[in-house]
Amino acid sequence: MDEFEQKGDEVPGAAVTTGALARRLGVSPTTLRSWDRRYGIGPAVRADGRHRRWTPRDVLMVETMCRLASSGVPPAEAARHARQSAGGLPDGTAPPAPAGRPVRARASHAAGALPLGNVRQECRGLARAAVRLDAPAVGERLAAAVEQHGIVIAWQEVMVPTLHAVGRKWASSGDRYIEVEHLLSWHVSTTLRRVASPDAPEALAAAGPVMLACVPGEQHTLAIEALNAGLNELRLPTRMFGAAVPAEALTAAVRRLGPSAVVLWAQARSAATPVLARQVADTRWGVKGARRQPLVMLAGPGWAGRPAPGMSRPTGLKDALDTLASVYGAVAP
Template structure:
């Protein structure tokens, strides 16, 4: 086998390299066009083929941009080869207090445990504020692993890492959290099947709502998407639903189940949960009450007699069984 053939066999396509680095293919093309960070050899003249030396340059580029270095400066340093990292301006360094100083890899997110490789790619894209890469990787995770696994094993670990980074860095990285959350919400809505009008004589829908004062809706959006794929009708009310509105909705809809999300202990009101569980409707002699299912860490140790599934998969099984029995 010739040297040329051997090098072709070890070269990577743009798509394969993008997956390896955790960036979007469009990002690689943009870096090639803007900064000359591209393959030394173009194969047949049209298709990019990335050799090991090309990959090493791009790995350096990703490492530097994740550390907060501008793309132009990172590209220049990556092409120059091994050497000291670009130095931040002295004025910027002086602005950072002793409490918030971090190691050079300041852009890395603190992923915990044995996480999927997709988490690391998604985290790097989020830190770079690379919206196309974030959107593409979320869509690929849902397609490759299914909604439940994508939520529990890719989205949640990365969201938690962003939250930890934000909490430990003096409110920095809030823009990363906002961008990632928005794209996760978008991916979940795209994974939600359109509602199909059901038989009005069948079981009522599942009502999904955050407790009064609770703003964390992403877990309910994941549950809404999962239930849609099981053909379980839902009514999604979202964040911070007032107690009076929840009671009115239960009376009007006659839901087969009510899911109440509380991220914080301060929003987890057992009194309201029990009130909804005791709400009755229907004709006399055949009155019904909803099954109330609690979700979120705010309910920890505070849910006697009411189911509290630990994860999305368990919640879907519980609610599907309730709906089928209704």
């Protein structure tokens, strides 16, 4: 069931509100108002002279605008074609169905035909917003996914499928969709970093934080940002070091912090160096007779097939959170 159907403010054949139409199309209400102001893509009638109510003809027009804009047509030209396409449809009537076929709700094609497959409905709305570079809507949908589902589900079932779909579209279309991937990645990162990071309980903080770092030469950080956000949800102490941390800096940070665990992320196989992992695992600290060393977790596809005796190799975000929580005696949700 679509989000706008759950809200109960859209009835087939009836005029709908701006908020209902925005949810249906995966755009922000601000975008619809901007199109109305700039290009005349808006409702023909306003209730009481103020409140927008979109008739079926108005909906057809804005759906056409979305479809053309997401396919690369300049907004002004897309608006002209959208107005023309809705020009012959009387107010208050739905678009006619082909003869001999049942009338069905008109589906929005505004996602730019991203190869999403069988995914959550949230992915489709997020993809439509990203393709249209609708930053407010992207941010709103990502925040809503985290709030409703938590980090694990939001990451695995909303963020990752949409990121992969954009990546596939970019790979098959030259550089046409690179701006979509950059915008979506930035907003995913922003959403993950906004997850509250309350102070860890004193006993857990005393045990040392989880260090998270990309290995030297590795620039992809979104996955360990998701892990960091998940640890924040569990109120476990963390220290995030981000992309491409030099080997000397990693070992120096281990000695200074005395972490309970170190997560080394490698997206590319060329960046995953078992010698570095062993060097971090063998780093010790503390007084003589009570020296400690961290659990080392090798995360990311770059470590596949690499020898890792005595080191943790999670199968996914949930597995990584469970393993790290167990180090502190905590229980992951």
